Amino acid sequence: MPSIKENIDIINSNIQSACERSGRKREDVLFLVVSKTIDVERIKEATACGMTSLGENKVQEIMDKYEPMGKDIKWHLIGHLQTNKVKYIIDKVEMIHSVESVKLAEEINKRAAAKNIMANVLVEVNIANEESKFGIKPEDCEKFIQEISLFPNIIIKGLMTVAPIVDKAEKNRKYFRQMRELMVDINSKNVHNVNMTELSMGMTGDYEVAIEEGATIVRIGTGVFGERVYPNKNLL
Numbered sequence: 050m051p052s053i054k055e056n057i058d059i060i061n062s063n064i065q066s067a068c069e070r071s072g073r074k075r076e077d078v079l080f081l082v083v084s085k086t087i088d089v090e091r092i093k094e095a096t097a098c099g100m101t102s103l104g105e106n107k108v109q110e111i112m113d114k115y116e117p118m119g120k121d122i123k124w125h126l127i128g129h130l131q132t133n134k135v136k137y138i139i140d141k142v143e144m145i146h147s148v149e150s151v152k153l154a155e156e157i158n159k160r161a162a163a164k165n166i167m168a169n170v171l172v173e174v175n176i177a178n179e180e181s182k183f184g185i186k187p188e189d190c191e192k193f194i195q196e197i198s199l200f201p202n203i204i205i206k207g208l209m210t211v212a213p214i215v216d217k218a219e220k221n222r223k224y225f226r227q228m229r230e231l232m233v234d235i236n237s238k239n240v241h242n243v244n245m246t247e248l249s250m251g252m253t254g255d256y257e258v259a260i261e262e263g264a265t266i267v268r269i270g271t272g273v274f275g276e277r278v279y280p281n282k283n284l285l
């Protein structure tokens with residue numbers, strides 16, 4: 050089995066190639082290591098390779114790992130966020146990728162204001178209109194962004210999507226392209242205070258295609274750490 054370092058090296062070289070193919074600069078793409086379910090000891094193997102931006106999908110995991118991982122980490126909350134948990138992480142995360150209701154945006158704004166900070170957020174888009182997925186429908190995005198742009202302590206940095214699970218990455222190309230078009234389109238509407246630059250899209254199976262279509266943040270877990278092992282609740 051390849052080591053975490055070997056996996057990171059491979060992914061970095063694939064990212065480099067995808068940037069070259071699409072005429073993009075390597076520094077315009079953030080390789081976000083998704084550390085959900087992974088213990089601190091193994092995450093530290095990744096951070097020792099210079100990977101200091103980590104993505105988690107649960108508030109509890111960020112809280113548990115925050116102290117042990119130390120101050121140099123930039124945490125990204127990438128999973129569904131419940132309104133009542135915003136207060137625990139508002140001053141711990143670099144960016145919240147999963148804003149998809151006005152109520153949640155309102156709470157983020159309120160908690161950021163109380164700490165006198167600005168919260169960087171992405172709007173989660175359900176680009177393929179999947180029943181099972183969180184996120185704003187593409188056609189509702191402009192109106193949603195107009196609404197949440199009024200919150201003074203939120204900065205809308207861009208859009209995020211969790212693309213469909215597919216057997217071939219190419220099948221998601223059209224969705225990644227639509228995400229980019231959606232961002233360009235909304236930017237052209239000159240919504241007050243909104244100039245989005247970030248596209249968080251692409252995971253282990255499809256990050257290269259996502260980069261070719263304009264991703265600025267790719268979120269990669271399995272490719273770094275191998276298959277995740279979820280604790281079997283029946284055994285606990």
Ligand SMILES: *Cc1c(COP(=O)(O)O)cnc(C)c1O
Nearest residue numbers: 083106127252253268269270271
């Ligand atoms: C788990 C997760 C990822 C990483 O998925 P991999 O296929 O393991 O790379 C990316 N984004 C979100 C929102 C996730 O929950």
